[in-house]
Amino acid sequence: MEATTGGNPSTTDRSSDRSLRIEHLHKEYRAGEPVLRDVSLTVEGRGLTAIIGPSGTGKSTLVRCINRLVEPTSGEILFRGQDMVRLSGRELRAARRRIGMIFQEYNLVERLSVIENVLCGRLGYVPVWRAWLRRFPDADIARAFELLDAVGLGDLATQRADQLSGGQRQRVGIARALMQEPDLLLADEPTSSLDPKTSVEIMELIARRASASSIPALVNIHNVELARRYADRIIGMSKGSIVFDGPPQALEDSHLLAIYGGEGWLE
Amino acid sequence: MSDTSLSARPQRLAFPPNWPARIGFTVLALYVLYAGTVVDITWARFLTGLEQGSRFLSRMFPPNTAADKLALLHNGMSESLQIAIIATAVGVLLSLPLGLAAARNLAPAPLAWASRGLIVAFRTFHPVIVAILFVKAVGFGALAGMLALVVASLGFLSKLIAEAVEEMSMKQVEAVRATGASFLAVVIMAVLPQVMARFIGFSAYQLDSNLRNSALVGLVGGGGIGATLFTAFQRFDYDFVLTIVLAIIGIVMVGEIVSGFMRRLFQ
Numbered sequence: 001m002e003a004t005t006g007g008n009p010s011t012t013d014r015s016s017d018r019s020l021r022i023e024h025l026h027k028e029y030r031a032g033e034p035v036l037r038d039v040s041l042t043v044e045g046r047g048l049t050a051i052i053g054p055s056g057t058g059k060s061t062l063v064r065c066i067n068r069l070v071e072p073t074s075g076e077i078l079f080r081g082q083d084m085v086r087l088s089g090r091e092l093r094a095a096r097r098r099i100g101m102i103f104q105e106y107n108l109v110e111r112l113s114v115i116e117n118v119l120c121g122r123l124g125y126v127p128v129w130r131a132w133l134r135r136f137p138d139a140d141i142a143r144a145f146e147l148l149d150a151v152g153l154g155d156l157a158t159q160r161a162d163q164l165s166g167g168q169r170q171r172v173g174i175a176r177a178l179m180q181e182p183d184l185l186l187a188d189e190p191t192s193s194l195d196p197k198t199s200v201e202i203m204e205l206i207a208r209r210a211s212a213s214s215i216p217a218l219v220n221i222h223n224v225e226l227a228r229r230y231a232d233r234i235i236g237m238s239k240g241s242i243v244f245d246g247p248p249q250a251l252e253d254s255h256l257l258a259i260y261g262g263e264g265w266l267e
Numbered sequence: 268m269s270d271t272s273l274s275a276r277p278q279r280l281a282f283p284p285n286w287p288a289r290i291g292f293t294v295l296a297l298y299v300l301y302a303g304t305v306v307d308i309t310w311a312r313f314l315t316g317l318e319q320g321s322r323f324l325s326r327m328f329p330p331n332t333a334a335d336k337l338a339l340l341h342n343g344m345s346e347s348l349q350i351a352i353i354a355t356a357v358g359v360l361l362s363l364p365l366g367l368a369a370a371r372n373l374a375p376a377p378l379a380w381a382s383r384g385l386i387v388a389f390r391t392f393h394p395v396i397v398a399i400l401f402v403k404a405v406g407f408g409a410l411a412g413m414l415a416l417v418v419a420s421l422g423f424l425s426k427l428i429a430e431a432v433e434e435m436s437m438k439q440v441e442a443v444r445a446t447g448a449s450f451l452a453v454v455i456m457a458v459l460p461q462v463m464a465r466f467i468g469f470s471a472y473q474l475d476s477n478l479r480n481s482a483l484v485g486l487v488g489g490g491g492i493g494a495t496l497f498t499a500f501q502r503f504d505y506d507f508v509l510t511i512v513l514a515i516i517g518i519v520m521v522g523e524i525v526s527g528f529m530r531r532l533f534q
Contacts, residue, residue, distance in 0.1 A: 067445055097447025107442035111460040120456050124447025132455050173442075180446055 017080065018045035018183045018215055020066065025075035027061055035061050037240040039075070043184075048207050048217045050227035053237035054260050059220040062237070063186050066218070067099045068092060080183060097124025100177030102206065104189035106169040108176075110162040114153060117161050117172050118144040121179025140179075147175040151205060167198035174205060178213070185210050185217040192222055199223065203230045224256065323505065330513060331506035339507075340514055343485070343495030348518070350413045350484075350491050351477040358420025358477075359470045365421065366428025367454065373432060386429070389422030398484035412489025416477050423476075427469045428462065435461040467533040471526035478522040482515050 020043040027036040035058045043049050051059045064070035066077055068084060077084040080098060087095055100121070108117045122140045123131055130136055136144075148154050151171040156164065161172060170190060177185060187206060191199035203219075207230045210217035221227050227234055228248040236244030236251070236259040244255045368374050369382035392400075398415035405411050435458065443457035485493015492515060499507045 069441055069445055093447040093449060095447070096445060099445075101442070101445045103438070103442055105438060107438040109439045109443065109457050109460050110436075111464070112456070116456070120443050120448070121446050123443065123449075123452040123456060128449060128451045128455065131452050176442075176446070 019043060020184055020216065020218070021076075021078040022062075022066075023076040023078070025062070025065060025077065026073045027058070027065060027070065028073050034073075035240050036065070036072075039240070039242060041235065041242065041245075043216050043218055046211075046214060046216055047232035048210060048219060048230055049233045049235060050231035051218065051220045051235045051237060052222070052224055052227050052259060055222075057237045058240040059237055060188050063101075063188050063218060063220055066184075066186060067096050067101060069101075093124055097180050098183045100180045100182035100185045102170070102173050102177050102185070102187040102190045104192050106166070106173045106193075108161040108169055108172055111160060113158050113160055114164070114172050115141075115144050115148065115157040118147060118175045118179050121176040124180065144175070144179060147178055148172075150209070151175050166194050167202065170194065170198075170202050171205065174202075174209065178209060182213075183215055185215055187217065187219040187221075189220050189222060191226065199226060200229075206230075224251075326505040327509040329506065330510040331504065332510060336504075336507050336510065339495055340492075340511060343492035343511070344514060344518065346409050347481040347485065347491030347493070348478070350409055350416060350489070351474065351481040354413050354416030354420055354481075355470065355474045355477050357417050358424055358473065361417075362421050362424035362428060363466070366425040367432060367458070369425060369429035370432035372435075372437060373454075373458065382425070383429070386422055386425045389418050390426065394419040394480045395483055395487055398489040399487050402488040407488045407490070409490035412481060412484040412491055412493075415484050415489055416480055419480065420473050420477060424466075424469055424473055428466055431462040431465045432458060464533050468530040471529040475519075475522045475526040479519050 020041075022039060022041045025036055025039040025041075026034060028034045039058075039062060051062065053059050061070055065072045066079070066084065068087070072085050075085065079095065082091075082095060084092075084095060109120065112120075116134070119131075119136050119140060122136060126136060126140070145154065145157065148157055151174055153168060153171055153175070156168065161169065164172065173190075185206070190206060191202050194202060203221075203226050206217060206219065219227075219231070228251065231248055234244065234246065234248050234251050235242055236255060238259050238261070243258050244251065365382055365386065368378050369386055371379045374382065394415050397418050398412055401411035401414045405414065439461065440453060440457045443453050448456065481489075481491050482493045482496065485491040485495070486497050488494070492511060496508065496511045496515075499505075499511060
C-alpha cells in the first residue's frame with residue numbers, strides 16, 4: 001500500500017493551525033461490531049482529501065465523528081489544539097462552529113428561506129434572540145448575500161428552500177457551511193443525490209471555495225473519477241480501516257480492487 | 268417441471284377468511300341485541316317520548332327576543348368568548364414547551380416520560396368533569412370554566428405537538444446542530460419551522476373546540492353562556508332556550524369558518 005501521509009507540520013502554533021489529526025479512532029454502534037477499526041489519519045491545513053470506499057465501510061461514520069454528530073467509542077480527534085472527543089456543552093458547540101459540514105441530502109430546513117438557511121451558519125456565533133427575531137448582524141446578512149452570489153443563487157435569497165432543485169439546494173448547503181467561517185470543511189457524499197453534470201459542478205465549487213478560503217476539505221465520495229479529478233489526496237477505506245492513502249495519480253486498479261473487492265466491475 | 272410444482276401446490280385463496288374479524292363483529296352484534304333488551308327500550312316508551320318532545324318543541328317557538336333577554340344573552344355570550352379565547356391563548360403558550368419536553372427525539376428520556384405523564388393526566392377527564400373540579404376549587408364563575416378549558420387545550424395541543432416533533436426530519440435538525448447552534452437555537456431554526464404550520468392548525472382547531480366547550484362548562488357552574496342556558500332551563504323559559512341555542516350554533520359556525528381560514532393562511 002502507498003503511504004504518503006507526509007510529516008505532521010502542526011508542531012507550530014496551535015489555534016490558528018487548520019490541520020486535523022485523528023489517532024486510533026474506534027467506533028462500534030453495537031458492541032463487538034466495529035465500524036471504524038483503529039483509524040489514524042492526519043489532514044494537513046490545506047487541500048481536498050477524498051475518502052473513497054464501498055457503502056457501509058465507515059466513511060460517513062468517520063466524518064461524523066469529527067464534529068461529534070456520531071459519538072466515537074475511543075480515540076482522539078485533535079483539531080485547533082483540542083481533542084474533539086473530550087469536549088462537551090459550550091466547548092463542543094464552539095468547536096463545531098469552526099467545522100462546516102455539507103450533507104448528502106443537503107439537510108436544509110425546508111420551510112425556511114434560502115437566506116435563513118445560510119444564516120443558520122451563524123447560529124454558533126449570534127445570541128439566540130437574534131435568531132428568534134431574525135435580527136442577524138448586518139455584517140452577517142451582507143456576507144450571506146455575498147456567499148449566495150458566489151454560489152450563483154443571489155436571486156433566490158427569499159425563496160423557500162423546498163422550492164429549489166437538488167443542485168441549488170446543495171449550493172445553499174455549501175453557503176451555509178462557509179457562513180460558519182470554518183477552519184475545516186466536511187462533506188458527506190455531497191454529490192450522491194445529484195445528476196452527473198451537477199455533481200461535477202458541486203465538487204468544483206467545494207474544491208474552489210475550500211482553496212479560496214485556504215481551508216482543508218475532507219470529502220466522502222462514491223465516485224472514484226470525481227475523487228481523482230478534484231482531490232489532492234485520496235484515502236481508500238475498506239471494512240473500517242484505511243487501506244490506501246496517497247495522491248490521485250498513485251491510485252491504481254490494484255488499489256481499487258483492495259478497496260472495493262471483486263474483479264469484474266473494473267473492466 | 269414448473270407445471271407439476273404448480274398442480275402439487277394446495278389451492279390458493281386470494282381472500283382468506285379473517286376469522287378474528289368475523290367473530291368480533293358477530294359478538295358485537297349479539298351484544299347490541301342483548302343490551303337493547305336489558306335497558307328496557309320499548310315501542311310505547313318511545314312514543315310517549317316523542318309526544319313529550321313535540322310539546323317541548325312547541326313551547327320553544329317562537330324564540331324569545333325581548334330586550335332584557337337579549338342583554339342576558341349578550342352578557343353570557345361575551346363571557347363565553349372571553350373564556351374560550353383566553354383559555355386558547357394560555358393553552359397555546361404553555362403547550363409549546365410541554366409538547367417539546369414530551370418529544371422523545373429531543374428531550375432526555377426522563378423528562379419526556381414525565382411530560383407524557385402530565386399530558387395523559389390532562390387528557391384523562393372530559394372538560395366538564397375538570398370544570399366541576401375547578402368550580403369546587405375556585406368557586407362558581409368564569410375563572411373555573413377558563414381553567415378547565417386551559418387544561419383541555421394543554422392536553423390536546425401538547426400531545427399533538429409532541430407527535431409532530433417526533434415525526435419531523437432529524438436531518439434538518441442534525442445539520443443545524445452541526446453549525447454549533449445551542450439547543451434553543453436548534454429549536455428555533457430547525458424544529459419550529461418544521462412544526463409551526465401544523466401547530467397553528469391545531470391551535471385554530473382548539474379555539475373552535477373551546478368555543479363549543481365554553482357553553483358546556485357553563486352548565487356545571489363555569490360561567491358564560493352555559494350558565495345563562497342552565498338558568499333558562501330551570502325557569503322553563505324554553506323560548507329563551509331556543510334563542511340561546513341558535514346563538515351558540517351561530518358562534519360555533521363562525522368559529523369554524525375562522526379556524527378554517529387560519530389553517531389555510533398558514534399552510
